[in-house]
Amino acid sequence: MQAEREIPGTPIFGSEEARRGLALNKMCFSFNDATNRNAFKQDEDAYCKKYGLTPQQREAVKHRNVLEMIEAGGNVYYLAKLAGIFGLNVQDIGAQQTGMTVEAFKKMLVEEGK
């Protein structure tokens, strides 16, 4: 087996993350259902408790902070379902993670095509 190597700023969703993130990702998976999205919006604490989020995961969700959620084992495809509840799209979360404004992030994407 090849040893994994670090790529700066690039999370790899592997065995450690899958194990650490299961509760958070399971909660996000539940957001495929509109009833569950509404239940989360109505009582976030109760909903997170129901899915057994770790304290680190609960704090990350409370902070609406994607890098913290990834650190807590969140997978970005599942986190995107949660981000949608907060009204954030992938440019918004890209800007948040890179510390850029959304406009600057979008401009960077356009520049990469030139």
Added chain:
Amino acid sequence: MARIIGGIASTHVPAIGNAIAKGLQNDPYWKPFFDGFPPAQDWLAKVKPDVVVVFYNDHGLNFFLDKMPTFAIGAAETYENADEGWGLPVAQPYPGDADLSWHIAKSLVADEFDMTICQEMLVDHAFTIPLSLLWPGANNRPVRTIPISVNTVQHPLPSAARCLKLGQAVGRAIDSYEKDVNVLIVGTGGLSHQLDGKRAGFINKKFDLMCLEALQQHPEQLTGYSNIDLVELAGTQGVEILNWIAMRGALTGRVSKVHSNYHIPISNTASALLVLENQPAKPELRLAG
């Protein structure tokens, strides 16, 4: 006998679904992307596939991380789409071809690809969006479909070499099917993009253009990259090129390019389209093989 008429690879970014729903095809942001598709649609109208085999990755609609198959094949007469949680309109069901699905599944297992076989399988945007792009409009169900899901979500992922071999095995399976059907192979996702981490927004035009070239005549060149190499060069979600490589593997004859398009950005992604025709291998090559 069944014939593999060609392969198409296309980006599957969810935002495309919203753009279609809102009719933004001529919007300046979207036009360079949507303008890539009419040549593909015209070619499809000419070659008339009966069945489409779609290599794609599920993003947490049908499969959750509790049970994550490396390779799964649908074996149903109908595939439904459903709410994915991010506001895309839900697509109408797609007709399947369970006879051909089971034929492929049996052939793959005999060929040492131990597939997860799904008699019920929800298909997500990675399946629906490319089909909506290739057959636009309300009635975009002129073909029967067979979904094949590749895990590009949770590492360890299958290697590029393994995905190419899976495609080749699917190609052999279709070549041995007795019914007279034209089969199109589709691979979806990519090209370079990264949604997560401080490197979010990473795109690699040079690498993508090299891949678009290599996929035409020398897909085996791409099997030299490990998945960590692909993450580094194409971004965390750029590994979806594994679906493209599997598609290309299934084209077992003489392959020629019909059309391609490449445009940055669509959402956070370098979007791309590649249309390849597959002619039967020359008879002498068949005998030699």
